[in-house]
Amino acid sequence: MHDAVVVALRETLGKVTGFIxxxxxxxxxxxxxxxxxxxxxxVAGAFILASLERVFNVKVxxxxxxxxxxxxxxxxxxxxxxxxxxxxxxxRSFNILFTPNPTSAMAMFGFVYLWxxxxxxxxxxxxxxxxxxxxxxxxxxxxxxxxxxKVMTLGVFKPTAKSFEIDDKVGRALTVIGLPxxxxxxxxxxxxxxxxxxxxxxxxxxxxxxxxxxxxxSGIAGVLLLYMFLCWARDVEIEMPCLDTVAxxxxxxxxxxxxxxxxxxxxxxxxxxxxxxILQLLIEGKLYLSLIVVQVWLGSLMPILLVGLTQLFxxxxxxRKVFYAVSGSLSLVGIFxxxxxxxxxxxxxxxxxxxxxxxxxxxxGREGLFSAFVISILPLVVLGVLLWLxxxxxxxxxxx
Amino acid sequence: xxxxxxxxxLRITAGAAASLLAGALRAPxxxxxxxxxxxxxxxxxxxWGFGVDVDKCIGCARCVDACKTxxxxxxxxxxFRTWVERYVIRKDGEVQIxxxxxxxxxxxxxxxxxxxxxxxFVPKLCNLCENSPCVQVCPVGATFKTEDGxxxxxxxxxxxxxxxxxxxxxxxxxxHPVLQVADKCSVCYHRLKRGLVTACVxxxxxxxxxxxxxxxxxxxxxxxxxxxxxxxxxxxxxxEPKLVYKGLDKEVR
Amino acid sequence: MKDIEHLVRVAVIFLxxxxxxxxxxxxxxxxxxxxxxxxxxxxxxxxKALPVKYAGQASCAGCHKAQAKEKAGSSHRGMAxxxxxxxxxxxxxxxxxxxxxxxxxxEMRRFCLxxxxxxxSRPAKFxxxxxxxxxxxxxxxxxxxxxxxxx
Numbered sequence: 001m002h003d004a005v006v007v008a009l010r011e012t013l014g015k016v017t018g019f020i021x022x023x024x025x026x027x028x029x030x031x032x033x034x035x036x037x038x039x040x041x042x043v044a045g046a047f048i049l050a051s052l053e054r055v056f057n058v059k060v061x062x063x064x065x066x067x068x069x070x071x072x073x074x075x076x077x078x079x080x081x082x083x084x085x086x087x088x089x090x091x092r093s094f095n096i097l098f099t100p101n102p103t104s105a106m107a108m109f110g111f112v113y114l115w116x117x118x119x120x121x122x123x124x125x126x127x128x129x130x131x132x133x134x135x136x137x138x139x140x141x142x143x144x145x146x147x148x149x150k151v152m153t154l155g156v157f158k159p160t161a162k163s164f165e166i167d168d169k170v171g172r173a174l175t176v177i178g179l180p181x182x183x184x185x186x187x188x189x190x191x192x193x194x195x196x197x198x199x200x201x202x203x204x205x206x207x208x209x210x211x212x213x214x215x216x217x218s219g220i221a222g223v224l225l226l227y228m229f230l231c232w233a234r235d236v237e238i239e240m241p242c243l244d245t246v247a248x249x250x251x252x253x254x255x256x257x258x259x260x261x262x263x264x265x266x267x268x269x270x271x272x273x274x275x276x277x278i279l280q281l282l283i284e285g286k287l288y289l290s291l292i293v294v295q296v297w298l299g300s301l302m303p304i305l306l307v308g309l310t311q312l313f314x315x316x317x318x319x320r321k322v323f324y325a326v327s328g329s330l331s332l333v334g335i336f337x338x339x340x341x342x343x344x345x346x347x348x349x350x351x352x353x354x355x356x357x358x359x360x361x362x363x364x365g366r367e368g369l370f371s372a373f374v375i376s377i378l379p380l381v382v383l384g385v386l387l388w389l390x391x392x393x394x395x396x397x398x399x400x
Numbered sequence: 401x402x403x404x405x406x407x408x409x410l411r412i413t414a415g416a417a418a419s420l421l422a423g424a425l426r427a428p429x430x431x432x433x434x435x436x437x438x439x440x441x442x443x444x445x446x447x448w449g450f451g452v453d454v455d456k457c458i459g460c461a462r463c464v465d466a467c468k469t470x471x472x473x474x475x476x477x478x479x480f481r482t483w484v485e486r487y488v489i490r491k492d493g494e495v496q497i498x499x500x501x502x503x504x505x506x507x508x509x510x511x512x513x514x515x516x517x518x519x520x521f522v523p524k525l526c527n528l529c530e531n532s533p534c535v536q537v538c539p540v541g542a543t544f545k546t547e548d549g550x551x552x553x554x555x556x557x558x559x560x561x562x563x564x565x566x567x568x569x570x571x572x573x574x575x576h577p578v579l580q581v582a583d584k585c586s587v588c589y590h591r592l593k594r595g596l597v598t599a600c601v602x603x604x605x606x607x608x609x610x611x612x613x614x615x616x617x618x619x620x621x622x623x624x625x626x627x628x629x630x631x632x633x634x635x636x637x638x639x640e641p642k643l644v645y646k647g648l649d650k651e652v653r
Numbered sequence: 654m655k656d657i658e659h660l661v662r663v664a665v666i667f668l669x670x671x672x673x674x675x676x677x678x679x680x681x682x683x684x685x686x687x688x689x690x691x692x693x694x695x696x697x698x699x700x701k702a703l704p705v706k707y708a709g710q711a712s713c714a715g716c717h718k719a720q721a722k723e724k725a726g727s728s729h730r731g732m733a734x735x736x737x738x739x740x741x742x743x744x745x746x747x748x749x750x751x752x753x754x755x756x757x758x759x760e761m762r763r764f765c766l767x768x769x770x771x772x773x774s775r776p777a778k779f780x781x782x783x784x785x786x787x788x789x790x791x792x793x794x795x796x797x798x799x800x801x802x803x804x
Contacts, residue, residue, distance in 0.1 A: 010476070022571075101541045119667075155662065156658050192563075195537075352571070509772075520776075556699065557696065589700050603733055
């Protein structure tokens with residue numbers, strides 16, 4: 001394993017431009033660490049969309065409420081996987097939970113994560129589905145599913161009507177707690193990067209907020225696409241008022257995220273501190289394609305233009321659907337590029353500010369493209385299982 | 401019930417406001433003291449520090465070789481606990497920095513010597529930060545500062561997340577390809593504890609490097625700091641390195 | 654009570670999980686973690702116990718008195734023996750065992766020039782020679798004794 005790393009690094013030696021500190025040849029955080037904030041962002045975004053329905057009572061979003069929650073859960077379950085795979089000693093990872101260093105942004109991840117997964121998301125989904133679960137535990141044609149549902153009722157097979165009222169109140173309270181938790185979860189991911197003063201590309205107090213809004217954009221885009229796809233797959237009509245509202249939130253998030261990113265860039269350019277020269281070279285050189293083309297033009301400006309058009313003009317349903325789908329997809333790609341530009345881009349240049357190293361994405365290997373691909377597909381597999389077990393729509397009556 | 405709640409609420413609010421106010425009034429006195437921070441070596445003996453005299457370094461890289469031998473650092477040209485950079489500053493302002501294989505293979509001949517304004521060697525190693533960013537970010541406490549001021553790594557406890565490597569402003573850390581943990585200069589802690597100097601100091605032919613006890617007013621590093629105008633790298637980072645240099649140039653990164 | 658029975662059960666599951674976590678933590682956390690600071694105190698012992706490879710000047714001078722004395726009066730007085738002869742803790746521990754290395758005549762020129770080759774980067778006062786002009790192809794030791802190099 002390590003021999004491959006050494007061989008690859010020897011190749012990289014010839015591709016250094018300018019001067020880097022010798023230890024900086026190896027790019028420490030690979031594509032897996034790009035995936036981590038990407039997946040976490042999808043979680044936060046999807047959950048915030050769900051919360052809008054619940055907390056702010058946006059009734060029109062009802063069709064996507066459960067779907068957003070399940071999406072958030074599916075991605076949350078997989079989110080720590082790339083981190084785990086990336087560790088030099090995965091078997092020691094529990095040290096983070098047992099002896100966390102309180103000054104480390106990373107150490108808090110385990111706790112924020114567990115809190116969010118256990119206390120907020122699982123509980124909220126469970127409370128929301130409990131009525132159905134109790135019913136399915138009796139009526140589902142498959143014995144396996146009946147068994148699972150029975151376990152999920154926790155043995156309360158004959159709930160009282162009052163208990164559902166209580167569930168609703170507790171659920172609402174949970175969402176109210178969950179909203180700041182989701183913001184914390186992802187704002188915190190931004191802080192992991194934003195708090196590294198050694199790296200001028202990362203170090204900015206805006207980082208958590210930028211991460212948060214781009215997370216919202218990606219999460220909402222994800223749910224939007226999933227909703228459209230599932231409607232098509234199940235052969236049911238898309239509820240356009242719902243889709244329009246989701247798209248409106250999406251547009252808001254994209255505009256805010258993009259404005260913050262530009263604000264950050266303008267500020268850096270205007271202050272033009274000693275690191276500005278190298279950052280400019282970075283943007284115009286190694287990151288030109290992934291930042292200017294993919295993140296800014298395709299990932300931000302195109303969606304703003306397309307969804308913006310639907311807001312300005314009355315367009316037929318069909319056109320709107322196409323615009324939404326294209327914008328959502330572009331945004332998902334663009335935000336992946338944004339994570340890439342932050343994580344990998346921040347490691348291209350030397351902390352001596354005098355040169356660049358390179359990153360060769362391997363196909364195979366623990367941190368290769370293939371492994372990243374598998375990890376990105378996994379949440380969708382989990383989501384498939386969740387949809388099978390906890391369909392967010394009315395279950396079709398069992399064929400008699 | 402309602403009234404009682406309100407009374408409680410008022411009392412808590414008033415209490416919180418009062419303590420905030422008291423804190424605000426107390427602040428100015430504490431504020432003045434902030435400008436003087438007692439050096440940690442006043443309180444703790446010994447307290448290790450390091451000095452580098454750039455004017456004495458001849459760029460022979462004996463230190464790099466000795467360090468790799470003493471500490472079993474992989475021989476590949478991208479893993480170093482210490483390395484030596486050569487700066488060539490031309491009369492037209494062009495700056496050229498090189499450290500091929502950390503200096504171990506020597507340096508390419510400087511072309512057009514007549515156009516060189518100045519040139520010198522700068523050895524690099526762990527900066528022994530008093531406020532170490534690497535210690536700050538380590539999630540599990542596998543990298544830590546000892547009571548005598550040295551930043552070390554617990555290789556049996558490190559999970560290999562590489563956050564510390566990102567956090568070090570000086571690029572002194574690397575990821576050990578065999579052990580799969582972070583690694584860096586330990587100022588040869590195992591040697592210091594046996595009363596020996598670090599391997600790099602031991603072999604340095606010109607005395608450009610020195611290690612010593614900052615708490616001892618007569619020690620080499622204390623005298624070095626007193627008798628010279630010394631400077632730390634990237635002082636703006638607030639890391640307060642206990643590695644100081646004499647004869648640095650503004651171009652040194 | 655019946656209305657919140659399910660919530661009580663959830664609470665019990667959560668508390669059990671937390672208890673399980675605390676027990677696991679107590680069992681797995683190294684006992685010496687936190688004794689000296691936020692780290693495993695045993696790590697210090699591990700590091701202190703690492704083997705020394707360079708014996709140190711005092712160790713060399715203890716036996717090789719004549720060479721040490723000769724060197725002490727020369728311009729190489731500031732240099733440690735191991736600077737040229739390599740890491741020798743193993744030799745100091747077992748003098749009959751591994752022997753100090755010494756550059757051969759063939760490699761000597763390259764060896765000495767590693768420090769003494771003329772270069773704009775070296776301090777001006779440091780004695781250097783131009784390889785191509787200073788008796789090329791002659792081993793340095795023809796004229797200069799390494800332990801007392803001044804002619």
